[in-house]
Each structure stands twice: as C-alpha cells, then as structure tokens.
Amino acid sequence: MDEGLRSELSRQGVFATTIQDLYNWGCRNSLWPLNFGLACCAIEMIAASMARFDIARFGAEVFRPSPRQADLMIVAGTVTKKMAPQVVRLYNQMPEPKYVIAMGACAISGGPFKRGYNVLKGIDRYVPVDVHIPGCPPRPEALLHALITLQEKIASRKLTGPSRARAFQEEAPGEFPVPEYGPYDLVPAKNTDLWRPKPITRNE
Amino acid sequence: METLEQIKCRIEAAIPGVGLDIQCNRVVPGQASLVVPPARALEVARFLRDDSRLALDYCSNVSGVDWLDRVVEEHVRVTRLVDGQERVFEECRERRVPGHLEAVYHLYSMRLKHGPVILRQRTVNRVDQARLASLTPVWRSAEFQEREAYDLFGIVFEGHPDLRRILMWDEFRDSPMRKDYVEPDDYEYEPTPHDDLREKARRHYPIEADA
Numbered sequence: 001m002d003e004g005l006r007s008e009l010s011r012q013g014v015f016a017t018t019i020q021d022l023y024n025w026g027c028r029n030s031l032w033p034l035n036f037g038l039a040c041c042a043i044e045m046i047a048a049s050m051a052r053f054d055i056a057r058f059g060a061e062v063f064r065p066s067p068r069q070a071d072l073m074i075v076a077g078t079v080t081k082k083m084a085p086q087v088v089r090l091y092n093q094m095p096e097p098k099y100v101i102a103m104g105a106c107a108i109s110g111g112p113f114k115r116g117y118n119v120l121k122g123i124d125r126y127v128p129v130d131v132h133i134p135g136c137p138p139r140p141e142a143l144l145h146a147l148i149t150l151q152e153k154i155a156s157r158k159l160t161g162p163s164r165a166r167a168f169q170e171e172a173p174g175e176f177p178v179p180e181y182g183p184y185d186l187v188p189a190k191n192t193d194l195w196r197p198k199p200i201t202r203n204e
Numbered sequence: 205m206e207t208l209e210q211i212k213c214r215i216e217a218a219i220p221g222v223g224l225d226i227q228c229n230r231v232v233p234g235q236a237s238l239v240v241p242p243a244r245a246l247e248v249a250r251f252l253r254d255d256s257r258l259a260l261d262y263c264s265n266v267s268g269v270d271w272l273d274r275v276v277e278e279h280v281r282v283t284r285l286v287d288g289q290e291r292v293f294e295e296c297r298e299r300r301v302p303g304h305l306e307a308v309y310h311l312y313s314m315r316l317k318h319g320p321v322i323l324r325q326r327t328v329n330r331v332d333q334a335r336l337a338s339l340t341p342v343w344r345s346a347e348f349q350e351r352e353a354y355d356l357f358g359i360v361f362e363g364h365p366d367l368r369r370i371l372m373w374d375e376f377r378d379s380p381m382r383k384d385y386v387e388p389d390d391y392e393y394e395p396t397p398h399d400d401l402r403e404k405a406r407r408h409y410p411i412e413a414d415a
Contacts, residue, residue, distance in 0.1 A: 082373050117387040181373040181376070183376065183377040184388055185388040189390055
C-alpha cells in the first residue's frame with residue numbers, strides 16, 4: 001500500500017494495513033524466548049529480563065521452559081561439543097517461525113575457548129543464526145539491541161512470493177541433523193549445507 | 205603437625221613393608237610429598253584418616269599429572285684418586301626416567317585444622333599399566349575428581365564405585381590432557397597466528413599468489 005495514501009487515510013480516521021504487516025507486527029512484539037542458558041552470558045540474559053533493563057518493554061519477557069512454546073532461541077554461552085546435540089535438538093523441537101540469537105563470543109565463534117578440543121567453534125555450524133552479538137559477555141543493552149535488530153528483520157519479512165522468509169518456504173528445512181558423538185569429535189563436525197564460510201587466503 | 209619424615213616413619217611402623225618415598229619439591233622446599241605404591245595406597249590412606257594425631261579427614265583435591273619419558277640431570281659428589289690423593293669432584297650424571305602418570309591427593313584435617321599432606325601414586329607406565337588404587341572408599345570427595353583424572357588422563361582407578369567419563373561424552377576414545385594428545389584437525393581462521401598456530405594456518409590456508 002502506498003505510504004502517502006495510508007497516512008491520508010489515517011488522518012481521516014481510517015486505519016488500513018496488510019495481513020503481512022499485521023502478522024509481522026504481532027509476531028515481532030511477542031517473541032517468546034526459550035528459557036535456557038549455557039554459561040556466563042546467561043547471567044546477562046537474566047539481567048536483561050529483570051527490572052533495570054526489562055526485556056518486557058519489547059514483548060520478549062515470556063521465557064518458556066518448553067521448546068514447543070518458544071519461538072526465539074537465545075544461545076547464551078559456550079556451546080561445548082557435549083552440549084551441541086542437545087541445543088540442535090531443542091531448536092528442532094521449536095515450532096515455526098523460529099529465530100536464533102547467538103549471544104556472546106563463545107556462541108558465535110568459540111570465543112576464548114576456540115582452540116580447545118571440547119568447544120564448538122560457533123553454533124552457526126548446526127543451526128541458522130539470525131543475529132550474532134559480539135562481547136564477552138555482551139551487556140544487557142547489547143541483547144536488547146539484538147532483539148530490536150531481530151524485530152526489524154521480522155518487520156521486513158515477506159510472507160509470500162519467491163523472497164519470502166525461510167519459515168514460509170515449504171521446501172526449506174525446519175529441522176537440522178543432530179550431530180552424533182564420535183570417538184574423537186562430533187560427527188559430522190559441521191553441517192556443510194548450512195555453514196559455508198568464505199574461502200580465506202593468507203597475506204604474508 | 206608432624207613433619208613428613210615423622211609421618212613416614214609412623215606409617216612404616218604401622219604398616220610393615222609398605223615402601224614409601226618422599227619426593228622433595230625443589231621449587232618450594234616446604235611442600236614435599238609422600239609417594240605411595242598403589243598396591244598399599246588404600247591401607248596408607250586409611251591410616252592417615254583414622255590416626256588420632258593426623259586425622260586427615262578431608263581430601264580437598266585430586267590432580268592428574270602426565271610425565272613423558274625424560275632425562276634428569278643430577279649432580280653427584282664422587283671421590284677419586286688423583287696423584288695419590290683422594291679428592292672430591294662434582295659430576296653431572298644423566299638419568300632416564302620412564303614416562304608415567306601420577307595422581308596427587310591433597311589432604312587436610314578439618315578436626316585438627318592442619319594440612320596439607322600431599323600423597324602421590326604413580327603408574328608403571330603410560331600405556332597398558334596405567335592403573336592406580338582408588339581412594340574414594342576412604343575420602344568420598346575424591347569420587348568425581350578421580351573420574352575426571354580417568355576421563356582426561358586415562359588413569360584407571362581400581363576399586364572406584366562408578367568409574368565413568370565425567371566431562372567428555374561416553375563414546376570419546378582419547379585422553380585430552382595427556383601431553384601427546386592430538387586434537388581434532390579443525391583449525392579455523394585466526395587473525396594473528398603465531399608459533400604452532402602459524403604452522404596450522406600454513407597448512408590450512410594457501411598464501412595469496414599475488415600478495
């Protein structure tokens with residue numbers, strides 16, 4: 001709908017919108033996060049949900065203990081290789097449309113434990129991540145910023161057409177393979193359908 | 205508290221033929237430790253806990269240590285005949301110490317408020333005879349830490365009530381804290397690689413041709 005016409009109509013007391021805008025408005029202002037934390041970032045996540053920072057201002061205060069009732073996964077903390085299959089399984093159990101925020105240096109890249117034998121080098125190897133937050137740990141403001149970024153992303157998503165969001169594409173996968181425990185590492189070590197880093201060449 | 209020498213004498217009097225040894229700490233002279241043969245470790249532990257003058261009722265810490273094969277230099281004084289006279293020389297001798305694994309226990313007494321007494325057990329080698337006696341029957345607090353030493357060093361504690369991996373997953377087949385552990389080859393980009401990371405970067409990312 002034309003923006004000028006819409007403002008003209010609203011001045012006349014007529015509110016006009018589209019199903020897409022209405023749906024996205026409702027969706028982005030009632031994100032229900034999954035209630036789990038993996039490390040110290042979870043403390044910042046808890047702080048963000050309390051009175052001083054008050055994530056309820058953005059409609060995301062309903063932390064759900066069950067993945068069936070949640071549509072936002074905040075991966076807050078170090079994902080060890082032992083924990084990774086459970087995180088992927090929780091993601092698979094969430095209903096569509098679902099979103100992931102990778103919070104903190106560990107969740108986005110392994111962080112200070114990147115060279116460890118037991119830490120996953122970023123949860124984006126197994127599940128699609130919508131917003132990455134750097135920081136060790138990020139302050140609650142950073143989490144709120146990520147939430148607003150995600151809300152903007154939801155506000156601009158398409159429900160129909162070829163460029164529609166992943167949740168509305170029938171052929172796009174909503175579940176991703178859960179890695180298995182191998183004798184030396186997780187099998188597979190990464191989901192190559194999902195995680196395709198840009199090729200890097202060295203300059204010396 | 206008694207000195208370690210006194211404790212050693214009393215243990216040897218109470219448990220004949222036990223074969224203890226005192227290992228000095230060259231860095232911190234006050235922190236010598238008692239080396240106990242695994243076959244008699246449980247008896248020694250019971251004595252240390254139940255003796256009324258020691259009453260070491262609290263095991264605060266169990267650590268694993270991995271020793272590779274190493275050569276130790278020792279300075280020895282020898283007397284030799286030079287021109288018909290006996291003279292003292294200082295000689296440097298090299299001694300080869302075969303690799304082994306160690307479990308180190310730090311013991312305190314809550315009741316008498318003293319400690320620590322440091323106990324060491326050593327395995328025969330690092331491969332097929334990496335077995336020690338579990339002291340969990342004596343100090344319950346050793347249970348999880350012995351499991352951790354089993355998980356990360358591969359030390360098998362005989363007599364442990366529940367010897368499973370505790371940090372790594374059950375299917376894991378390696379001992380990550382051993383010095384010869386080879387980690388999975390999952391190197392990723394590092395902005396400023398140096399030393400051994402630089403070697404890994406060389407292997408994983410070819411250098412730009414026109415740089």
